[in-house]
Amino acid sequence: MVADLSGASRFAPAACSRLVIKIGSALLVDPDGKVRRDWLEGVVADIAARHAAGQRIAVVSSGAIALGARRLKLPKGGRASLEDAQAAAATGQIALSHCWAELLGAKGLTAAQILVTLDDLEDRRRFLNAASTLDRLLSLGVVPVINENDSVATEEIRFGDNDRLAARIGQAADAQGVILLSDIDGLYTANPHRDPAAKLVPEVARIDAKIRAMADGGSASGMGSGGMISKLEAARIAQASGAHLAIISGKRDHPLAAYDADGRGTVFLGTKSGSARKAWLAGRLTSKGRIAVDAGAATALTSGRSLLAAGATSVEGRFARGDVIDIVGADGALLARGLAEYDAADAAAIVGKRRDEHEAILGYAPRSTMVHRDHMVLL
The missing domain is CATH 2.30.130.10 (PUA domain)
Incomplete structure (x- = not known):
């Protein structure tokens, strides 16, 4: 009997040997600039359970700027100027990496840190180098924790949000799935905060003008940089490489286990039809x-x-x-x-x-x- 590969089952270990999970600043860091440690422990427990079932996972984690801004007492969450954001990122990245290494280590998992800029994935040779590193780490059972290198990135050479970065990492890691943990549980027919009649869209095969019209550019928390528009762009990149992408809520404990249980979210179906090189071309942002x-x-x-x-x-x-x-x-x-x-x-x-x-x-x-x-x- 063929398994029903719909919803959350597309991202289960049996169907998805490599998975990228993206976590935004608003979920990982509270308004006071502290790590939401209890919540993150639940996420790590979910990752460990999937790892034990044979799935290899890479994490794209925001939070460095928010954490660094608190330690440096910078205004506007460290985003008052480019220099403040770079200083906050450099300071906060150490704390962020330490937290991930500690929590993953408690579950018997080894963490690795990878910091990238836009150019690292837009240049073909550097992209292949990153892909080789990710492949080796995942084959060794390591959990790579990836973030944009905001300490050196400028407005001209940065992703600007980790949604698109997660999709590009999915390409580099040859992942079959990408899950974006969000402050909203998927794509709605309209902004659910403004329109009570808005309905969740469970599955999207093709991103057309109708789907784009449903997107809203705002980030509900004001802390992150990615809204629904950036998530649709991430979905487009993932689809081009044949990977499924899900937008699910991260505003509940053990969000991955909860998604397994109820399947609530929006899945964008992978539609790969060309070579890896063409997928890389399709995913480029410049x-x-x-x-x-x-x-x-x-x-x-x-x-x-x-x-x-x-x-x-x-x-x-x-x-x-x-x-x-x-x-x-x-x-x-x-x-x-x-x-x-x-x-x-x-x-x-x-x-x-x-x-x-x-x-x-x-x-x-x-x-x-x-x-x-x-x-x-x-x-």
């Missing part, structure tokens, strides 16, 4: 430039074709051959992402031109495409 295309080229792309210069209408940005660029439609909507076959100047020179014109324009034998389908992913 690009070096973009090429706009006409309606005919947009249709060709959705049919699995490469991007030809004849269908391009404009080029923006500064990029070299091999850099990641976005491909957008006439209305500016993102259609695809891929690796450029030309640098920006040469790409701009052949926009809208037939292939037999390229050599005279460029002064060298042209390449067959601007972005090849083997190095492109539809979004």
Whole structure:
């Protein structure tokens, strides 16, 4: 008899050998800037039970800035300035790591700390290095505890929220599931704090305009940086790599065990259809430039074709051959992402031109495409 892989069962050890769990600041740290230790002990007990059942788990844990701000007596929770946030993160990260190591150690589990920046996962070589480290730690039965390295990150080179970081870590760890512990128990048809008729959406197969319209950018606590919009983006990244992602409530004791019991939450179903490299491309949060295309080229792309210069209408940005660029439609909507076959100047020179014109324009034998389908992913 085939097991019913729906809801919480998709994240059970039998169906999900590797799982990423994300915990936000509002759940881990109280308004006074102290760790909610009793609650966290319950989470660790849940992790230990899953580990004993054969599941290997990585944790993406917020809380460093909130903890550090209290110790340094910084205003506005350490977020009054970038310098305050960096100082608070550097101070709080030690306390956060110590707490995780202590509680996991009490359950016979070994903790490891990994701090990353956006660039560590946007650069392909560094992404593969991170993936190798995670793979070895998980194979050794270690519980990696990951956070953004806010002590050195700036606004230009940071994730900004740990929801998307968790999804990217899920890709790097080759996880089958990602669970976001939240201050809300899933995606609702409308903001449940404002609309009493709002209903919980139990399952989402595809994130379309209707689903996006349900999102609300606010964080209920005011302490964290991720609202429902960031969670939908995390779900998109996870889905691209074939991993299921669940948004569940962390505002109850033993939240993972409680989810196992009642299955209350929203599950975004993984829909992997390409290679690991294409999943990495789909999950990227930055690009070096973009090429706009006409309606005919947009249709060709959705049919699995490469991007030809004849269908391009404009080029923006500064990029070299091999850099990641976005491909957008006439209305500016993102259609695809891929690796450029030309640098920006040469790409701009052949926009809208037939292939037999390229050599005279460029002064060298042209390449067959601007972005090849083997190095492109539809979004």
